[in-house]
Amino acid sequence: MAKVLCVLYDDPVGGMPKKYARDDIPAITRYHDGQTAPTPEAIDFTPGQLLGSVSGELGLRRFLESQGHTLVVTSDKDGPNSVFERELHDAEVVISQPFWPAYLTAERIAKAPRLKLALTAGIGSDHVDLQAAIERGITVAEVTYCNSISVAEHVVMMILSQVRNYLPSHEWVKQGGWNIADCVERAYDLEGMHVGTVAAGRIGAAVLRRLKAFDVKLHYMDRHRLPADVERELGATWHPDVESMVKVCDVVTINCPLHPETEHLFDEKMIAKMKRGAYIINTARGKICDRDAIVRALESGQLAGYAGDVWFPQPAPRDHPWRTMPHQGMTPHTSGTTLSAQTRYAAGTREILECWFEKRPIRDEYLIVDGGQLAGVGAHSYSAGNATTGSEEASRFKAT
Numbered sequence: 001m002a003k004v005l006c007v008l009y010d011d012p013v014g015g016m017p018k019k020y021a022r023d024d025i026p027a028i029t030r031y032h033d034g035q036t037a038p039t040p041e042a043i044d045f046t047p048g049q050l051l052g053s054v055s056g057e058l059g060l061r062r063f064l065e066s067q068g069h070t071l072v073v074t075s076d077k078d079g080p081n082s083v084f085e086r087e088l089h090d091a092e093v094v095i096s097q098p099f100w101p102a103y104l105t106a107e108r109i110a111k112a113p114r115l116k117l118a119l120t121a122g123i124g125s126d127h128v129d130l131q132a133a134i135e136r137g138i139t140v141a142e143v144t145y146c147n148s149i150s151v152a153e154h155v156v157m158m159i160l161s162q163v164r165n166y167l168p169s170h171e172w173v174k175q176g177g178w179n180i181a182d183c184v185e186r187a188y189d190l191e192g193m194h195v196g197t198v199a200a201g202r203i204g205a206a207v208l209r210r211l212k213a214f215d216v217k218l219h220y221m222d223r224h225r226l227p228a229d230v231e232r233e234l235g236a237t238w239h240p241d242v243e244s245m246v247k248v249c250d251v252v253t254i255n256c257p258l259h260p261e262t263e264h265l266f267d268e269k270m271i272a273k274m275k276r277g278a279y280i281i282n283t284a285r286g287k288i289c290d291r292d293a294i295v296r297a298l299e300s301g302q303l304a305g306y307a308g309d310v311w312f313p314q315p316a317p318r319d320h321p322w323r324t325m326p327h328q329g330m331t332p333h334t335s336g337t338t339l340s341a342q343t344r345y346a347a348g349t350r351e352i353l354e355c356w357f358e359k360r361p362i363r364d365e366y367l368i369v370d371g372g373q374l375a376g377v378g379a380h381s382y383s384a385g386n387a388t389t390g391s392e393e394a395s396r397f398k399a400t
Helices: 061-066 082-089 105-109 130-136 149-163 166-174 181-186 202-214 228-232 242-246 268-270 290-300 339-355 374-379 391-399
Strands: 004-008 070-074 093-096 117-120 140-142 193-198 219-223 236-239 251-254 279-281 303-307 368-369
Touching: 004 082, 004 117, 061 070, 070 082, 070 093, 070 303, 093 339, 105 130, 117 339, 117 374, 130 140, 130 368, 149 166, 149 202, 149 251, 149 279, 149 303, 166 181, 193 202, 193 242, 202 219, 202 228, 202 279, 228 236, 236 242, 368 374
Parallel strands: 004 070, 004 093, 093 117, 117 140, 193 219, 193 251, 219 236, 251 279, 279 303
Antiparallel strands: 140 368
């Protein structure tokens, strides 16, 4: 029997909900490209419940314990004295979410001789040292597409909130004011602007489709070019590299995975190539942007705004400069963990575990590393290597 170590974010400060805002959520059975939503043999939760926090347990306890497995769930994941470090030594499976990642560094992997499966309840496995997983023969999997549309919707929301100067306007209302001039001195129409996405995979392509209705000029950069008929449908212009795209864009949205090739892609030099007064929207990974370069660009006016849902590390220390920099619209990585998305990624996590324990193949689209090499969607989207360096700074969140 196996020990499953699951890291989830903390429960709400007021305790788990006794009642939810809505009675149900739409049932999504198939995604835009035809891929089916997760299809576990059963689930032990009600769709629309809070599953991603510690008490929610991703709805896994009854399933795992009925088969004799041990489930340990914690939010205490950072530092040598954390519950995660203490429980890791004999775990066969580690589950974590991108929103509150258990960073599986090479050092931690070396302390876990029984570890065989690192499972992301969500999308994005950069919190795992993929090179170390390859060398150790650990399988890495994630629930691809489960929350792609959730994130795409968040991107559109953030673009509009930045361009229309929504958040400062809302603050004036809360303060009892009617300061129209203050609200509109940084407000513009999105219509007619040039908007580009770094990567046009499931999230990036969904963003393009949703933005088409706003009568903007669409651009994208991706190492896998979209089919010609899709480009015509969207009216999207392909760019062979990021530099050529950002020069013409008023808004740049980042939707690529984090791996060694994209780490600090948006540094001082890249931002200097952008139009003065452009906006960056980053719901991909915080480390794709140079932290201090973003702050300086907002302070100088090179960037008009930065809205992000992702930080490095996570949780971000309380003195992280993105919390207080000007003209920002940061959220604490909530884009992909709506109650709707949790239903799908909890079901997908169970589907993967069912396959794992029954020794059946895991869906190819869920695999990142398998058999000592990048596999499935991982071979399409990632590069081997390590992007976890510096993650130990997450321990400062609790300390401060």
